[in-house]
Amino acid sequence: MNRIKVTVALxxxxxxxNPGPGVPVIRGIRxxxxxxxxxxxxxxxxxxxxxxxxxxxxxxxxxPYPSEGAEILIRKVLEINETEMIDVxxxxxxxxxxxxxxxxxxxxxxxxxxxxxxxxxxEERQKSNLPSFGxxxxxxxxxxxxxxxxxxxxxxxxxxxxxxxxxxxxYDAYIAYNREQTGIYFSRVAAKWGLPVIIQEFVRGTExxxxxxxxxxxxxxxxxxxxxxxxxxxxxxxxxxxxxDKRMLDLTHDLINATKWKGGMELELIxxxxxxxxxxxxxxxxxxxxxxxxxxxxxxxxxxxxxALGMEVKPFxxxxxxxxFIRYSYDLIxxxxxxxxxxxxxxx
Amino acid sequence: MEKKEFERxxxxxxxxxxxxxxxxxxxxxxxxxxDGVPVAELITDFGSPLFVIxxxxxxxxxxxxxxxxxxxxxxxxxxxxxxxxxxxxVCRTYHSEGSWAxxxxxxxxxxxxxxxxxxxxxxxxxxEKSRDDIVKATxxxxxxxxxxxxxxxxxxxxxxxxxxxPRVAIRINMDTGIYPMWDRFGFNYENGEAWDAINRIxxxxxxxxxxxxxxxxxxxxxxxxxAVAASKLADLAVRIERKYETSIKYIDMGGGFASRxxxxxxxxxxxxxxxxxxxxxxxxxxxxxxxxxxxxxxxxLILETGRALVDDAGYLLGTVLANKRLSDGRRSTIIDAGVNxxxxxxxxxxxxxxxxxxxxxxxxxxxxxxxxxxxxxLRESVAFPLLRRGDNFVVKRVGAYNMTQWMQFITLRPxxxxxxxxxxxxxxxxxxxxxxxxxxxxVPTHLKSE
Amino acid sequence: xxxxxxxxxxxSESGFVFDPTTxxxxxxxxxxxxxxxxxxxxxxxxxxTDYMVSIYNVGRNDFEKYFFDFASMLRQxxxxxxxxx
Numbered sequence: 001m002n003r004i005k006v007t008v009a010l011x012x013x014x015x016x017x018n019p020g021p022g023v024p025v026i027r028g029i030r031x032x033x034x035x036x037x038x039x040x041x042x043x044x045x046x047x048x049x050x051x052x053x054x055x056x057x058x059x060x061x062x063x064p065y066p067s068e069g070a071e072i073l074i075r076k077v078l079e080i081n082e083t084e085m086i087d088v089x090x091x092x093x094x095x096x097x098x099x100x101x102x103x104x105x106x107x108x109x110x111x112x113x114x115x116x117x118x119x120x121x122x123e124e125r126q127k128s129n130l131p132s133f134g135x136x137x138x139x140x141x142x143x144x145x146x147x148x149x150x151x152x153x154x155x156x157x158x159x160x161x162x163x164x165x166x167x168x169x170x171y172d173a174y175i176a177y178n179r180e181q182t183g184i185y186f187s188r189v190a191a192k193w194g195l196p197v198i199i200q201e202f203v204r205g206t207e208x209x210x211x212x213x214x215x216x217x218x219x220x221x222x223x224x225x226x227x228x229x230x231x232x233x234x235x236x237x238x239x240x241x242x243x244x245d246k247r248m249l250d251l252t253h254d255l256i257n258a259t260k261w262k263g264g265m266e267l268e269l270i271x272x273x274x275x276x277x278x279x280x281x282x283x284x285x286x287x288x289x290x291x292x293x294x295x296x297x298x299x300x301x302x303x304x305x306x307x308a309l310g311m312e313v314k315p316f317x318x319x320x321x322x323x324x325f326i327r328y329s330y331d332l333i334x335x336x337x338x339x340x341x342x343x344x345x346x347x348x
Numbered sequence: 349m350e351k352k353e354f355e356r357x358x359x360x361x362x363x364x365x366x367x368x369x370x371x372x373x374x375x376x377x378x379x380x381x382x383d384g385v386p387v388a389e390l391i392t393d394f395g396s397p398l399f400v401i402x403x404x405x406x407x408x409x410x411x412x413x414x415x416x417x418x419x420x421x422x423x424x425x426x427x428x429x430x431x432x433x434x435x436x437x438v439c440r441t442y443h444s445e446g447s448w449a450x451x452x453x454x455x456x457x458x459x460x461x462x463x464x465x466x467x468x469x470x471x472x473x474x475x476e477k478s479r480d481d482i483v484k485a486t487x488x489x490x491x492x493x494x495x496x497x498x499x500x501x502x503x504x505x506x507x508x509x510x511x512x513x514p515r516v517a518i519r520i521n522m523d524t525g526i527y528p529m530w531d532r533f534g535f536n537y538e539n540g541e542a543w544d545a546i547n548r549i550x551x552x553x554x555x556x557x558x559x560x561x562x563x564x565x566x567x568x569x570x571x572x573x574x575a576v577a578a579s580k581l582a583d584l585a586v587r588i589e590r591k592y593e594t595s596i597k598y599i600d601m602g603g604g605f606a607s608r609x610x611x612x613x614x615x616x617x618x619x620x621x622x623x624x625x626x627x628x629x630x631x632x633x634x635x636x637x638x639x640x641x642x643x644x645x646x647x648x649l650i651l652e653t654g655r656a657l658v659d660d661a662g663y664l665l666g667t668v669l670a671n672k673r674l675s676d677g678r679r680s681t682i683i684d685a686g687v688n689x690x691x692x693x694x695x696x697x698x699x700x701x702x703x704x705x706x707x708x709x710x711x712x713x714x715x716x717x718x719x720x721x722x723x724x725x726l727r728e729s730v731a732f733p734l735l736r737r738g739d740n741f742v743v744k745r746v747g748a749y750n751m752t753q754w755m756q757f758i759t760l761r762p763x764x765x766x767x768x769x770x771x772x773x774x775x776x777x778x779x780x781x782x783x784x785x786x787x788x789x790x791v792p793t794h795l796k797s798e
Numbered sequence: 799x800x801x802x803x804x805x806x807x808x809x810s811e812s813g814f815v816f817d818p819t820t821x822x823x824x825x826x827x828x829x830x831x832x833x834x835x836x837x838x839x840x841x842x843x844x845x846x847t848d849y850m851v852s853i854y855n856v857g858r859n860d861f862e863k864y865f866f867d868f869a870s871m872l873r874q875x876x877x878x879x880x881x882x883x
Contacts, residue, residue, distance in 0.1 A: 046362070070620045095615060102620075169615060194615030336816050336823070343362045344812040344825060354856035357830035357868040359815075361875065362823040673867065677874040709827055736860075 003036035007084055008305060009077070009112075011042045012092025013050035013057065015288070018234050019327075021092040023050050024291035026057065028301030031294060035305065040084050042077070044093075046342050052334045059084070062346040070099035078110055086112045088308045090301075092285055094170040095193075097122060115308040117263050117284045118216075124259075125282040127167055127198045133282075137258050139251070140278045142201035142270075153182050156199060165200040168193035173235060175202060200280070205272040208243065210252045211286065211293050213300045215307060216262030222300050222316040223252045224293040229324070237289050237327075242296045244321040251277060264290075264304055289325060296323040356734050358709050379701040379742040382663055384771040387703040387740055390665060395779055396740070397666035397685040399751060399764040403441055405661035407769070410445050413657060416625035420633040423648045427471050429603055430456040432654030432748050433662075437766050437776035439463045442657075450652040454481040461488075471600070471652070473519070473561070475499075475533065482506050486514040493517045493561045493600070495534055500545060507554045517559030517600060518545050522580050524564050524573035533563065537580050546584065550592050557594075559650070560584055563602025567611065567655070571623045574601065575631040582639030585647060598648035601632055607659035609696040609745045625656070655748040662747025664690060665703070668735045669718060679713045681735060686717025686724045688757040690743065692750055693726045700726075703740035706733050719758050751777075756785060801837050801869060802879045809834055817877060824875065829854070830868060 008029055012020030022041070029037050041060035043051050051060040063076050073096070077089070089112050091100045100107070101116050108114075116122075124133050127144070134141030145159060156164070166185035167173045170193050174185040182199070189197050212223035225248040228237040252267060264286035270278045286300065293300050296319040306313045342348040380387060383402050390398060410426070417424040427450035428442035434456060439449070440463050449460035452474030460470050467488025472481070475495045483506055485492050494500050494516055507514050519534030520542045535542040549557045560581045564573055581599050589595050605628050610618040636649065666685040674680055687693055700715060713732040717724035726743075735741065754761055760780035765773045803809070806818050813831050815824040826834065829850070836846045843865065850861050872878050 066620075067615055067617065069617045098616070099620060190613065195611075195613045339823065340810065340812065340814040340816070343823065344814050351855040352853055354850075354854035354861075355827055355829050356864040357833045358827045359830055359868065359871050359875070359877075360825050362814075362825055671867075673870060677871060 003032075004034060005036050005038070006087045006305065006309070007038045007040060008088045008090060009040040009042055009080070009084065009086045010090045010092060011044070011063075011096060012288075013041050013043050013048040013060070014045070015049055017232060017329075018236055019288040020048075021286050021288040021290060022048075023053070023056055024288060024294075025090060025092065025286055025301040025304075026050070027291055028294045028299050029305060030056075031299060032302040032305075034302065037305075038084075040080070040086060042080070043342075046339060049332065051342060051348055052332055052338060060342070060348050062342065066093075066096040066099050070102060073099050074103045074106060077107070077112070081110050081112060088113050088115075088305050090114075090286075090304065090308075091116070094283065094285065097284055113308040113310070115216075115263050115304055117261060117265075121259055121261060122284050125284065127169065127200075127281060128196060130200075130279070130281070134279060137255060139255065140276060142203050142278055142280060144198055144200040146196040147186065147199055148196045150183055150186060153179065153186060153199075156182070160199065160201060163202045165202050167198040167200055169196065169198070173200075203270045203272055203278045203280070205270040205278070207280075208245075208248065208269050208271055209237075209240075209287070209289075210248055210267040210269070211290050211300060212252050212256060212261075212265050212267065213286075213303055213307075214256040214259075214261030214263065214265065215313065216260060218257045218260045219315060220253045220256045221303050221307070221313055222293065222298040222319075223249055223256075224296055224298055224300075224319050225249065225252075226289065226292060230326075237325075239324060239326040240289055240292060242292060242319060242321050242323045247277065263307075264300065292323060292325040293319065295325065296320045355706075355709070356736075358711070358734065360709065360711065377701065378703060378705050379663075379744070380704055382742075383767040385767055385773055387665055387742055390765065390773060391667065391740055393773070394763050394765050394775060397664060397683075397689065397762045399689075399746070399762060400663040400665060400773075401435075401438060401747060401764065401766045401776070402661045402663070403766055403768050406438070406441050406658060407445060409657050409660060410442065410447070413625045413651075413653065414445075416629040417633065417649065417651065420629050421636065421649050422646055425598075425648055425650050426657075427469075427600075427650055427652050428657075429652050429654030430460065431752055433658050433751050434459055435751055435764060435776055436463055437774070438658065438751075441766075448650075452476065454478060454484075457481060457485065457490075471650070473563075473652075479506065482514075483510065486510055486512050489515060491515050491517060491558065493519050493559075494545070495519050497545070500548065504552060504554050513554065513556050515558045516549065516555045517557070517561045517598070518542065518549070519561045519563070520581065520584070522562065522564070522577060524576040524580075525570075530563070530565050534561070537584075542584065543587070546588060550588070557588070557596060559596055559598040559600055559647070561600035561602065561650075563652070564604060566604050567606045568604045569606055569621065569623065571627045571631040574628060575635040577601065578632045578635035579639055582636055582641050586640045589642075595642075595645050596647055598650050599636065600650035600652065603651065603653040603655065605653045605656035607655045607745060607748060609659060609692070609698065612695055612697055614697075658747040659745045660747065662745065662750065664743040664746045664750070666741055666743075668737055668739045668741065670737055671735075674714070679711050680716055681713050681732065682716045682718060683726070683741065684718050685726070685743075685762075686719040686721075686757075686759070687726065688717075688719065688724075688755040688759075689761060690717075690726060690746060690750055691753040691755075692746065692748070696745075697730075698727065698746070699744045700730055700732060701742045701744065702733050702735055703742055706735055706739060709734060721758075756780065760784065801872070802840070803834060803838055803872075803877055804879050807877060815877070817875075820876070822875070824877075833865065833868060 010022050012022035014020040015023040039058050041057035042063045043060050050057050061080050064072050128146045130141050163175050163177045168189040172189050176182040208227045210225045213221040225243040226240045228240045230238040232238050266283040266287035268281040298316040298319050303313050427448035430451045448469040449465045450471045451457045467490045470490040472485045473493045521531045521534045522537035535545045549555050562577050564577050606622045608619040608622050666683050669682045672680045710731040715727040763779040764777040766776045767773050813826040
């Protein structure tokens with residue numbers, strides 16, 4: 001069978017020690033028996049490793065940060081589209097999602113298909129809205145509060161016990177054991193991701209995660225639960241194992257059904273010491289460990305491309321438990337000439 | 349042979365990074381014209397710096413906001429928030445669109461009257477009303493929004509003395525899930541103080557309780573807080589009706605809608621994240637329509653939004669005075685407009701644009717004002733093209749609060765020009781002169797020369 | 799006064815400069831490239847100015863002001879050979 005030619009553009013090429021999901025998503029798409037993909041990388045920075053991995057990414061373009069404004073970002077993507085004729089765009093960076101969701105229609109008119117959560121879904125699961133989200137969908141969530149200044153931290157005494165978790169609007173989470181640490185982490189997170197900063201109750205237990213894909217009609221196309229086995233000092237999974245846990249899957253299916261979730265998602269859960277599940281975060285995109293799901297039998301990146309193209313996708317019924325991923329680092333050798341080309345011409 | 353356009357020789361260090369908050373700077377499109385009038389011409393004709401107000405933008409934004417509410421709710425009235433921008437030409441533009449006046453001092457009250465607004469269409473807010481102000485407002489049948497119990501007793505006393513029944517509303521503060529909670533203005537909802545104030549007004553019978561008012565905060569990004577506030581006011585309206593068999597005439601939701609400026613510390617720009625008028629209207633009208641208020645007797649909905657209506661209509665034009673390298677090699681640009689005329693630069697990352705295309709290169713630049721004061725910084729760090737001495741720039745979205753909070757300090761305040769709908773500029777406030785400042789000064793005889 | 803880029807620094811066609819001593823990279827605009835080329839040819843400021851004002855629409859005083867600013871950046875980045883007065 002002839003494979004279908006498709007041009008997929010992605011961000012998140014930063015598979016560093018705090019990895020973006022770009023490379024694993026690309027690997028999933030390249031594993032596909034159905035597609036013959038051309039991969040267009042969209043990079044915010046010149047040192048995102050996948051830019052220089054020419055067997056992973058065919059061609060990379062620099063794009064402006066979402067903090068420069070959605071309009072400029074979308075204009076640049078449309079400009080790239082004139083050369084590349086992008087079929088499917090998969091944004092992998094939390095801070096850019098809103099811009100791409102708002103531009104969905106505009107991108108579609110230019111022939112670029114996306115498969116992203118709807119804005120209401122995206123907004124209601126924001127970290128700061130998590131308490132009301134939990135209430136609405138009947139899910140346990142830790143108590144949390146937004147703070148906007150150092151002086152707000154003094155009033156936390158009434159609502160929190162230490163330790164507590166200090167979280168950035170888009171990324172980063174630190175556990176603070178006293179007022180001083182809370183202040184330090186507040187400044188660190190605020191400087192990097194802006195205000196507000198979220199203070200969350202610390203729930204003791206084991207962190208478990210689910211990667212899932214919703215079709216926007218309430219059906220779960222795929223879902224694979226995982227437990228991190230080894231965690232880096234940035235709190236990122238360095239290795240993990242697929243789990244067989246019906247309660248986690250039920251929770252995922254119920255949530256996708258109730259929210260009619262569209263697109264990829266990652267659920268971050270804590271299994272408490274009393275064996276209760278607490279939802280601590282919903283990431284509205286595919287996580288960086290998605291290749292474990294591919295390896296366990298659910299090629300979710302391929303399914304996402306199919307959904308974006310409007311193809312029929314049958315839900316995955318099974319996956320293999322006990323599959324393990326272990327990340328490794330690898331020194332790619334390139335030349336300053338490649339860096340020069342990207343820096344001066346904005347593409348490589 | 350024609351000479352080539354010259355750009356300053358320029359070297360830039362290339363950062364080799366992975367994604368972070370501060371990314372690749374992008375080309376700033378120049379703002380060459382405002383409503384069809386060239387920026388350079390405005391500066392030649394009216395001086396630099398210069399505030400410019402677009403009448404077209406005021407009217408367009410106003411109509412957009414009105415439409416957002418009117419399409420969802422039967423009776424809607426806007427009241428122009430004088431403190432946001434009380435230049436007479438600006439106020440009169442809003443009044444000509446049908447807006448009432450919302451004032452917070454005797455000075456603003458008199459300004460509203462002189463702008464031709466009827467006393468009955470002035471809402472008198474704020475904690476600072478003198479007895480004389482209240483007498484005047486009562487005689488003019490204005491809407492007095494009571495802020496605290498001391499004021500309530502004063503208004504009652506004025507009513508007795510004049511033998512008139514003033515039309516009043518009470519301002520109510522409440523928990524809408526927003527931090528900080530504005531509890532310094534008005535009577536609190538949760539602790540029963542507001543209900544207490546309502547009962548005192550109703551029992552004495554000396555005042556006519558016409559409305560309920562709240563104003564939950566400023567630059568509010570969470571539209572849901574308005575829904576919470578509207579339903580709490582609706583609850584009070586229902587309780588009043590149940591207990592006293594009288595319905596209040598209006599609910600005043602105040603203002604606080606965000607403009608599209610970017611707050612300091614925000615990651616995404618305001619123009620991408622700020623809710624639209626439709627979002628605010630949806631939250632407020634939805635809460636009122638879904639409340640227990642009898643649908644046949646829905647109160648008038650009053651809005652006092654200022655910032656979101658006028659911010660986009662204002663521009664600040666100016667000129668580069670000098671460029672300078674700081675000790676660490678960073679670039680700085682000194683302009684002729686300082687923080688004393690652009691107060692909002694203390695909390696916004698204002699958008700600076702060149703007034704003509706000068707260079708494709710942007711450099712991380714600190715923008716300083718002309719004051720001989722260390723605090724005079726308009727942008728700590730902005731990717732800005734290499735403007736030369738004498739080049740003009742434009743700051744967008746400065747229509748709110750700057751032309752009222754500006755301060756005469758070290759230099760004189762600039763002129764303000766309004767461009768009418770036909771594209772004709774009119775001077776609406778002249779550039780100050782030495783006489784503007786010294787006019788009220790009196791030198792004792794013994795210090796006079798001769 | 800005679801300023802030159804350090805010998806081991808190469809300026810590419812595109813305006814890209816890589817400093818192998820520090821590992822830093824830089825980009826130069828067209829005007830800066832011409833100025834660096836003239837500097838490397840050992841031209842004096844007056845000669846560089848003559849050339850630039852003949853090609854570009856810029857006055858002598860203005861050019862000199864920008865030249866010194868540019869030179870101070872080169873110095874800041876430690877890209878110049880040790881200067882001899």
